[in-house]
């Protein structure tokens with residue numbers, strides 16, 4: 001084996017990643033006291049919601065935790081990334097929200113991780129936003145179904161540790177259902193110029209949900225994504241966000257990474273596809289931070 005020349009930038013970066021990987025391989029991820037349910041939301045598209053939901057889920061499952069991903073975006077990107085069939089005939093989140101199907105009857109398991117369960121989304125979900133409008137308790141439909149499923153898993157002795165609900169890029173009824181079903185909100189923020197635009201609308205929506213529909217909801221976590229350490233802009237955005245949300249922003253930010261963006265084309269998370277790449281290491285470190293932070297931040 002060639003001896004790594006740590007005096008070069010590349011050699012130093014590789015040495016650093018090796019140390020991170022070694023640290024993570026020794027790490028234990030504590031089980032939470034009760035199931036933590038995250039809604040991954042941001043009404044902007046392309047900020048890393050799906051990437052964050054599937055990779056945090058995979059990172060936690062890799063360490064043996066019981067995880068559920070609910071794909072609540074008609075595009076079904078989370079289903080694709082986790083290699084779950086989401087053609088129209090497959091039972092999906094649409095059947096749960098619109099036709100009262102039990103979540104248990106829609107679950108498929110990610111082939112890479114035996115403790116990672118998935119509720120897929122099919123293109124049918126595109127109509128759900130309109131169909132929900134006339135339904136009774138239209139904001140609570142996911143919450144009711146999820147509570148029943150989580151209780152069943154608990155009774156079976158396989159309590160779910162983490163749930164991640166991947167939202168569409170809008171603040172419509174699907175996202176409202178996710179906010180009502182969750183106890184924590186995770187906002188991925190892309191480190192670019194318009195990052196903070198629209199954030200105040202998202203925050204006021206969360207406040208409305210807290211006031212009227214789900215007082216237990218908390219904005220617990222913000223993750224900076226697509227961080228590019230070479231640009232001043234990325235560090236400026238990161239600094240701004242950290243100044244506004246000192247408690248919520250994770251110390252780990254996710255770098256812009258080719259491995260992260262190509263993993264879904266192999267129907268894989270980057271955690272399975274290239275576990276020692278710097279993108280995978282960052283998602284694993286972010287997952288570890290989330291696991292260690294626990295549920296509540298005392299204000």
Ligand SMILES: Nc1ncnc2c1ncn2[C@@H]1O[C@H](COP(=O)(O)OP(=O)(O)O)[C@@H](O)[C@H]1O
Nearest residue numbers: 045046047048049050051226255256257260261
């Ligand atoms: N850290 C990253 N580095 C490089 N590409 C990324 C990264 N995170 C996400 N992407 C890519 O950016 C695009 C948008 O990400 P995605 O997670 O689908 O966003 P959203 O769900 O918010 O629409 C996808 O093509 C994804 O592969």
Ligand SMILES: [Mg+2]
Nearest residue numbers: 049050073077
């Ligand atoms: Mg998405």
